[in-house]
Amino acid sequence: MTQRFSEAERRAVYRVIAERRDMRHFSGGAVDPGVLRRILEAAHAAPSVGLMQPWRFLRVQDPHVRQGIADLVAIERDRTAEELGERAAEFLRLKVEGIGECAELLVVSLGPDRDRHVFGRRTMPHMDVASVACAIQNLWLAARSENLGMGWVSMFEPRALAELLALPEGSEPLAVLCLGPVERFYDKPMLVEERWAEPRPLDELVEHR
Template sequence: MSDAAHRFSDAERAGVYRAIAERRDMRHFRPDPVDPKVFARLLEAAHLAPSVGLMQPWRFLRITDRALRREIHALVEEERGRTAEALGSRQDEFLRLKVEGILECGELLVAALMDGREQHVFGRRTLPEMDLASVACAIQNLWLAARAENLGLGWVSMFDPTALARLLGMPPGAKPVAILCLGHVEAFYPAPMLELKGWTRGRPLQELIFHNTWGNTGASA
């Protein structure tokens, strides 16, 4: 098969890069439902993610019970208070930030590491955290596909994993790693929300690329 058969068109390639550039960690949602066909496509995109040793360590729990949503929200609020205390002088500034959209989003998912993943030695003997990296790849697939479908997604990590696992009836060894708010938005942020709010700024690419040895930011022959 020729190389041309595998090549993306200019428009297709531009769409991929646009989704990457315009993906945002969203915190503001409309309550409109997500079309079931679109939702199914997003889950399929997540499931197509690469995983070390083809272990597919992700599990997604779809939260449809409104009372359960409120309980999850309460867990996040508890951790939000603890985080605010730990921030010291920036406590008030942090409390003014909106950190999640659990009660507003059209769909709520909890991404978890599966139970029994220790049996997957391939790729994990020296880097056991590669199972978590694989789950992150699935979330990123979901995130980019959501942006392509004009839906927003927010990754919430402010919760006690043990408490959330207990609330969701997870077996020993399974661990929630992300609460994912998915749904329609009024508009996508023009830049990361934490930049817009003056909390922090992203670092330029050139500061994060080293050549040959750690800390060497200048290319050499």
């Protein structure tokens, strides 16, 4: 028998989606081990093409490794600023990560054995990346439902990060995730609050044939 969700349960799901934020400001503290396990289980429950489950999660606990990741992000931040030209100074005023303040730091990577999966990838090999993105979104929404902030940091050179973390040959890091308690969630996406960008309305992005 198909299980149905109540109106209150549906509203809660849509509220979590609407109030998810890419967080950059954290208040330290800690994440309860049971909560962290639930969040990772939610990520692991994500759909994946051919059930390949290409995601790998690395919990960074060594402060020296955490600092090394922060250094890689700082290098890429400067390089990004150079590419932005006239918006460089404006960009450099933005807070782009919370690596030093977050309670937990996770690195999500593609596993080294993903190329053996053909189902769903013969003509679209990038579906392994799409599958990992689904896992990260699950993790993000689960974290928000637990009243924890999460920020996805993508400013790093993948090979340098893989070397720093001594990842297995063939692995590819896709995300550095800052996770932990926050004093408040942004009312709007931070880049909107900082007037860096404005989201496009849905109707501009839906076409009909």
